[in-house]
Amino acid sequence: MNATSVPTPARAKPVVLEEATAPATTGLVDRFGRVARDLRVSLTDKCNLRCQYCMPAEGITPLPTARLLSDAEIIRLVRLAVEQLGIREVRFTGGEPLLRKGLENIVAATAALRTDLGTAPDISLTTNGLGLTHRAAALKEAGLARVNISMDAASAETYAKLTRRNRYDDAVAGAAAATAAGLHPVKLNAVLLPGVNAYEAPALLAQALRGGYRLRFIEFMPLGPRNSWKREELLTADDILAVLSEHFTLTPRPAAERGAAPAQEWEVVAGFFDGQAHPAGRVGIIASVTRPFCGDCDRTRLTADGQIRTCLFAAGETDLRGPLRAGASDAELAEIWRHAMWGKQAGHGMDDPAFLQPTRPMSAIGG
Numbered sequence: 001m002n003a004t005s006v007p008t009p010a011r012a013k014p015v016v017l018e019e020a021t022a023p024a025t026t027g028l029v030d031r032f033g034r035v036a037r038d039l040r041v042s043l044t045d046k047c048n049l050r051c052q053y054c055m056p057a058e059g060i061t062p063l064p065t066a067r068l069l070s071d072a073e074i075i076r077l078v079r080l081a082v083e084q085l086g087i088r089e090v091r092f093t094g095g096e097p098l099l100r101k102g103l104e105n106i107v108a109a110t111a112a113l114r115t116d117l118g119t120a121p122d123i124s125l126t127t128n129g130l131g132l133t134h135r136a137a138a139l140k141e142a143g144l145a146r147v148n149i150s151m152d153a154a155s156a157e158t159y160a161k162l163t164r165r166n167r168y169d170d171a172v173a174g175a176a177a178a179t180a181a182g183l184h185p186v187k188l189n190a191v192l193l194p195g196v197n198a199y200e201a202p203a204l205l206a207q208a209l210r211g212g213y214r215l216r217f218i219e220f221m222p223l224g225p226r227n228s229w230k231r232e233e234l235l236t237a238d239d240i241l242a243v244l245s246e247h248f249t250l251t252p253r254p255a256a257e258r259g260a261a262p263a264q265e266w267e268v269v270a271g272f273f274d275g276q277a278h279p280a281g282r283v284g285i286i287a288s289v290t291r292p293f294c295g296d297c298d299r300t301r302l303t304a305d306g307q308i309r310t311c312l313f314a315a316g317e318t319d320l321r322g323p324l325r326a327g328a329s330d331a332e333l334a335e336i337w338r339h340a341m342w343g344k345q346a347g348h349g350m351d352d353p354a355f356l357q358p359t360r361p362m363s364a365i366g367g
Ligand code: SAM
Pocket: 047, 053, 054, 093, 094, 095, 096, 097, 126, 127, 128, 148, 149, 150, 189, 190, 191, 218, 219, 220, 221, 222, 223, 224, 362, 363, 366, 367
């Protein structure tokens, strides 16, 4: 297969099930037959970076503290999701989840749970890596399996421009600490913005290969600052693949191995970039805009203020915090979550002319 175009994966067409409401005794099933196994929990909307694709430079209103779930409330809802709703994978995110002091305790409590398969949930973290040098070992010890680290630049200068903070060395050190702690595989996430960091994409891949990391490029989605996204300026998966193919030999990995994973992956043959050797490895592209994978989505999301979101792009959300604080039982909370899931839309609708960017920014949804 030609490595310079992204093949459209064969995806199951959603079939609408007959029931008008969520079946009462199941896990998290929607009307299209998808089953949520992967829970994304946002632990905070706060962040120590200001990535251009995610947050404005200033003028952010943080969620009021009283609305944020406590550690105990998060642990209760994660337990409910794992023990009663069929969740098998839990990813902690934000905002920046390392800003949450109780993270190690939340991870340890999650690791003590057992899924419907009788195993501990698969626990991962999406982070910018700042401060991971001090915490990677403790997080591994608590039960964290893997990390995804935002790394959008190959130089300190470009990193500072993109993130609006001079923290490149800390992020690089954080990724190295993750490897040293055994949080394998360490994946790096990069969003490319033309005129900011896009020209560094090949250098970033060479560095990732040399560091033993799996780099994934994520298409820029309309979830950042208002009016920052223009489809005509989007660097698509095809664009990214074309640029990488000028410098690297790429072979697509079998589609069958992808499952519900958002990234399409390529093997990279060992070679040279900029006169320096790089080993073989893998690179991925998450083409959420141009090759949506909604038909295989197995995700449900919980925001730091206790709202269920069935999709990053959902127009609405379902409140769990209110009922939780009003004394709802586990069975009642599980029922609310099931009904929210049943209402999940078939797709994110970005191509619909009526599409509206969610009012919550990415940092407050949890990526
Ligand atoms: N702070 C952590 C981090 O940066 O990894 C976790 C939260 S961040 C919102 C999670 C992921 O969302 C990151 O990989 C980031 O690149 C991605 N992201 C943020 N805004 C995005 C956007 N507008 N389009 C595509 N990806 C975005």
